[in-house]
Amino acid sequence: MTSQSTEILSDQKAKMNKPEQHSGDFEEDGVDLIEIIIALAENALLLLLAPLFIGVLTYAVMHALPQRFESVSIVRVVPPVVSNLDGDQLSINPAEVPAVVAAYMTASPVLDAAMVKSGIVTEPSIATIERVRSELKSKIKTRVESDGQSITLVVSDKSPVMAQRLANVILESTFIESRPRPNERFRLEGELTQIKKRMQELSTTRQLVQSVIEQGSPGGELGKLVESYALISSQQSQIQRRILSIQVRLEGLTNETLLQNPTLPTAPVSPKKLMIAVLSTLLFGLLMLTLVLIRESWRKSYVSGQHGARITALKRKYGFGG
Incomplete structure (x- = not known):
């Protein structure tokens, strides 16, 4: 009777001292939540200061890049509506006029006249004229408004004054070209x-x-x-x-058809310094967080000896090292 009691007590003590299998499995599978929080706390300064430094550096670089300003003007190009003898309203096809005027604004005669009037051509060589004409054309954007009766002209340049000046000379040259x-x-x-x-x-x-x-x-x-x-x-x-x-x-077109004179821009449209700096800060912060978690997971695996077993299994699987 005494020996049976002793065996029962021994079994109970063994069960009490035996660690729970699922807890050990959980710890062996990877980094638990407590370890993640500790790792983040240990690297808090790095995770905060490094992205902030990258954001400030990006913002400084954006300031060093050339800025771009846009001057905007609107021209009404649809002719006035008249009435016939029966009182019906008549007009020419309004869909044709905006397309023709938009083509005028980027045509070679208008660009050449704008180059001369704005003084951006100093060397009258064919190669220079072709290059400057191509650059000037890339600065001009036209958009037919939803009403189909007006065109928005947008001219960009590094200088706000030059952007407005180019818009004025382009409109003036367009008006001249629109006349027969x-x-x-x-x-x-x-x-x-x-x-x-x-x-x-x-x-x-x-x-x-x-x-x-x-x-x-x-x-x-x-x-x-x-x-x-x-x-x-x-x-x-x-x-x-x-x-x-x-x-x-x-x-043709005249100054009376202008609904909005070319504006003098007060703020650059690009580069968007603040937005780019914020995005770079967030992306670099996410990268640093990922590296910290990977390093912590590797450290845990190294301490527990799991990495050696995994490397050995990989060598056996792919036939390396015998």
Whole structure:
């Protein structure tokens, strides 16, 4: 009886002294939460000061880089709307005008004139002109607004004053290029005279037909007269639209079409120093945190001897070291 009691007490003591298997497994699998917190506390200064240093350094480098300023102006390019004899509003196709004006703003004649007027060309060589023209074109951006009636011109440069000056000379050169050359003007004026003469003839005929319709047509010809009246009205609308198109082409763009004069920028648009500095600080901090955790995990593995067993298993798996 005494020997059985002794065995029972021995088994109970063995069970009490035996460590829990899941706890040991947990500690052997990697770095636990307490060890992570201790590792972060031990490297707190490194994790804070190193990213801050990188952020300040990045901000200083951004200050040393050349800045870019943008001057913005808006031009209304859709011609005014007029009414025909029936009160219907007429205009030329508004989708064509903004595209043409935007093409003017980046055309070689406008760029060449802008180079001369702004004084950025000092050596009149072909290679220099081509290079400066390409650089100037890269500084110009045009955008047709959602209303389809105006264009936004954005000109960038290292200097805010130069950006505004370039925008002014580009607009001035664009206005000049939008007007017809002498030969084209002579042709358009001749066409306009002939069209107006034709318009007057149609107006006279229309009045006669309208008078006959109001008096009542004998012989049942009223239907044909109404058809003729409608045809004359349609021709007049087409002629009025052509007259409007010619008048807009003859007048071209002027300062009156400017909805917003070129602005003088007060702050650079790039580089975005603060945003880049903050991002570099966060990314470098994340990198440092990752390195600290990897180092702590490797240290724990080295102390427990697991790394040796893992390396041996890898050598056996891939056939290294016999």
